[in-house]
Amino acid sequence: DIQMTQSPASLSASLGETVTIECLASEDIYSNLAWYQQKSGKSPQLLIYDASSLQDGVPSRFSGSESGTQYSLEINSLQSEDAATYFCQQHHDYPWTFGGGTKLELK
Amino acid sequence: EVQLVESGGGLVQPGRSLKLSCAASGFTFSNYYMAWVRQAPKKGLEWVATISTSGSRTYYPDSVKGRFTISRDNAKSSLYLQMNSLKSEDTATYYCARGNWMDAWGQGASVTVSS
Numbered sequence: 001d002i003q004m005t006q007s008p009a010s011l012s013a014s015l016g017e018t019v020t021i022e023c024l025a026s027e028d029i030y031s032n033l034a035w036y037q038q039k040s041g042k043s044p045q046l047l048i049y050d051a052s053s054l055q056d057g058v059p060s061r062f063s064g065s066e067s068g069t070q071y072s073l074e075i076n077s078l079q080s081e082d083a084a085t086y087f088c089q090q091h092h093d094y095p096w097t098f099g100g101g102t103k104l105e106l107k
Numbered sequence: 108e109v110q111l112v113e114s115g116g117g118l119v120q121p122g123r124s125l126k127l128s129c130a131a132s133g134f135t136f137s138n139y140y141m142a143w144v145r146q147a148p149k150k151g152l153e154w155v156a157t158i159s160t161s162g163s164r165t166y167y168p169d170s171v172k173g174r175f176t177i178s179r180d181n182a183k184s185s186l187y188l189q190m191n192s193l194k195s196e197d198t199a200t201y202y203c204a205r206g207n208w209m210d211a212w213g214q215g216a217s218v219t220v221s222s
Contacts, residue, residue, distance in 0.1 A: 034208040038152075043202055043213065044144075044202070046208060046209060046210045050208070055210060091207045094157070094166045094168075096154040097154070099151075
């Protein structure tokens with residue numbers, strides 16, 4: 001199985017700051033990676049697919065990138081509504097696997 | 108508007124069965140792979156099953172293989188998850204989701220396995 005190691009597990013940042021969340025795949029997943037946002041008590045929502053493609057309706061302050069098997073989600077100009085837990089997920093090979101999640105708190 | 112609405116959750120005893128349904132609307136259901144994903148209380152996301160557009164191919168992780176069965180009825184735009192031999196560790200909120208990169212999710216159905 002492909003392991004997705006996500007870091008950090010939690011972070012705290014201020015409004016207007018930029019944060020980066022990372023996921024390390026245990027093997028090459030050929031950009032088959034998605035990022036999701038889950039607000040408290042809500043269903044997950046897709047932010048990024050194919051590692052760097054922005055889902056329709058998602059603000060442009062969210063962006064995804066990759067370097068080898070390391071994938072990153074960057075959130076620029078943090079807004080209060082960005083407080084949530086973020087998950088990465090590989091869909092290159094079954095079983096699909098998720099990262100452990102990053103809880104983002106706004107100061 | 109794309110909508111996915113799960114139903115069928117509830118409290119069930121260990122070893123018993125339960126069937127979840129997901130009613131889809133707002134898109135051509137038969138054109139999409141569909142999946143189930145679960146989330147145990149205060150935990151992360153775990154993929155549970157995926158089914159191809161025609162239903163001819165299904166995929167499961169080892170944790171549910173042989174106990175859970177995903178199916179679909181394209182005429183009814185509906186997705187199902189038959190869960191047998193339920194265990195306490197199956198307690199979770201179960202979401203149905205559309206596609207390989209899951210671009211639409213239902214609100215979730217809560218399943219509690221307890222005696």
